[in-house]
Amino acid sequence: MNSLNLEALSATDLAAIERATGWAQSFVADRAEKWEFERRFAKEGFESAAEHQLTGLLVPEVDGGAAVSTLGLARVLEEIAAVDFAIAFSLVCHNNLAGSVARNATGDLRSETLPGLVDGSSLGAFLLTEPEVGSDAAAISVSAVSDGDEWILNGEKAWVTNGSDANVLSVYAQTDHAAGHRGIATFLVDANIPGVVRTPAYELIGGHGLGANGIRFDNCRVPGKSLFLPPGEGFRAAMEGIDLARVLVSAMCCGMLRTSLSTASNYVRNRNAFGARLADLQGVRFKLADVATDLEASRLLTYQAAHALHDGGDASVEAAHAKKFSTRVTETGVASCMQVMGANGAKRDHPLPRHLAAARLTHYVDGATEIQDVVISRSLLD
Ligand SMILES: Cc1cc2nc3c(=O)[nH]c(=O)nc-3n(C[C@H](O)[C@H](O)[C@H](O)COP(=O)(O)OP(=O)(O)OC[C@H]3O[C@@H](n4cnc5c(N)ncnc54)[C@H](O)[C@@H]3O)c2cc1C
CATH class of the missing domain: 2.40.110.10 (Butyryl-CoA Dehydrogenase, subunit A, domain 2)
Incomplete structure (x- = not known):
């Protein structure tokens, strides 16, 4: 399996990934820093996501959704978080709820709730x-x-x-x-x-x-x-959804780390010190090589967990490994990328400071890092 395993993605998945990538780069990239600066919910971001059919990703087509696979959704969120984690996480919470309503709601509750969640006139x-x-x-x-x-x-x-x-x-x-x-x-x-x-x-x-x-x-x-x-059903459903949520956080980390690596790589190719490019200094090269290894490993763990979930088995250990590893290496990796950029790494004219703060938040969402260790150690020792 290569790290993308694109053969496993359906035409529907590929279309959603393309929509998400184009939308994130054209709409979100110019606004994410403003939302952060204004410290407010990205309302117009959600409305625009709805126009790009990114609000019913886990809902069957018969109900108006896009019905992407687990791996497809992971790739969609990787692309959005590569630009901004906050709006990616907002969308994942909404989409998970819409998917759950499509699977579980019946009668009036379903007919009154699902269409709005799918078309984005409601936010979940x-x-x-x-x-x-x-x-x-x-x-x-x-x-x-x-x-x-x-x-x-x-x-x-x-x-x-x-x-x-x-x-x-x-x-x-x-x-x-x-x-x-x-x-x-x-x-x-x-x-x-x-x-x-x-x-x-x-x-x-x-x-x-x-x-x-x-x-x-x-x-x-x-x-x-x-x-x-x-x-009884409420708690069970929350716990059932948690493995998917963890895989998706892991995918979002891959997006942030990828952007950080490419931003830092471009920077060190174009900056000189001591008569040479920063990119020619071995200390700088090896730092970025470490980030690249961590990114590759994160993606493999993420896609492996996504495949395990898709296959319908118990993927809790795979999801825990992926989330634990990706969140850890994203926080340290984004910081490494900022370090090779010198003081310019700390400026907000590129997304790395935003990604660094978001990487810290990923340690808490959908089960803190230590809870992943509870899952992993239980599988090892009990
Ligand atoms: C940005 C963001 C968005 C969020 N969005 C949502 C949301 O939409 N909906 C929602 O319901 N929640 C949401 N959460 C909450 C998130 O799910 C919780 O933060 C998470 O469950 C951890 O709970 P806690 O922060 O209260 O930590 P606590 O449970 O108080 O834990 C404190 C510390 O103790 C550790 N710890 C706890 N138990 C154990 C154990 N058994 N062994 C070892 N260590 C342990 C934890 O890992 C942590 O380090 C969000 C959190 C953040 C940061």
Whole structure:
């Protein structure tokens, strides 16, 4: 298998990759730094992504989606994150929710929610994490109490990607605190109803374009049909989706590292010191050679995990290896690329500072690095 294994990509995949690449380079590249500077959700980025049919990537064609494969989606996100991680991550959260609604929702809930998610007139968000609960997701405390033909939600969610602007919220809530993860259900909630309170967007090291904030539910009454996944099913679905999410984060890291390597390589070819090009100094050459090796290894781990997922088996260990390795080498690799560029490496007239901050964030999303080690060590030792 070469590192791209392009033979495995369908015509649909290739078309989506081409759309995403062109869109990221023509629309996102000129705006990503502005979104970061203004510290706000990339609203017009999402709207433009919808126009480029990048909002229903995991939805079957019969429902209006693009139905790309796991490997195809990984390549799409690699190309978008090569330009900007924040908008790539925003899109992945939206697309994962749209895919889940297409697979699991029925009746009115499906017909009222899915078309908007697919055409991008609705923006989706995934609400699992809470201010006091992250890695130990089964311990969430947002409660859902049944009251006649309604449910009442109470409590607070944290780290909601797209939270500043989302209108469809996929809320994980506990229906029976004695039941642990078996009591967790998922609700699809309209973000603009009474009782839904958005807290201000977070001030972060970077990645503001993904629009992360907290969302509180104050005696929020939702109709019975909002129950998307019943108690027990909610937690199971969240855990099932996590391996795909990890592979996609790994792919996004490959994109950021690739851009950093090409930016630094161009720079050192054109800058002189001590009578020679920086590119002729062995210390510089070897630093970039190390980044290139890490990039190649990251891509292989990512594509291997994507193939394992696609084949339908248990890919949790492959996904954990890929995410752990790619996030680690992206953070160190982007920094190495900035180092060979001297002080100009720290300027914001190229994307490396943005990628460095984003690389730090990748260590937390979809299971922190240590949680990948929990998965890997369990497979080794238990
Ligand atoms: C940019 C960004 C976007 C996000 N978007 C979303 C989103 O859209 N929806 C959502 O629900 N969440 C989202 N999250 C939250 C993310 O999923 C959590 O940050 C993650 O689950 C880790 O939880 P925590 O940050 O609370 O860390 P904690 O669980 O408090 O962990 C703190 C530290 O302890 C370590 N640790 C915990 N348990 C173990 C263990 N058993 N063994 C060893 N070490 C351990 C962790 O690895 C970590 O280093 C987002 C986070 C970020 C940074």
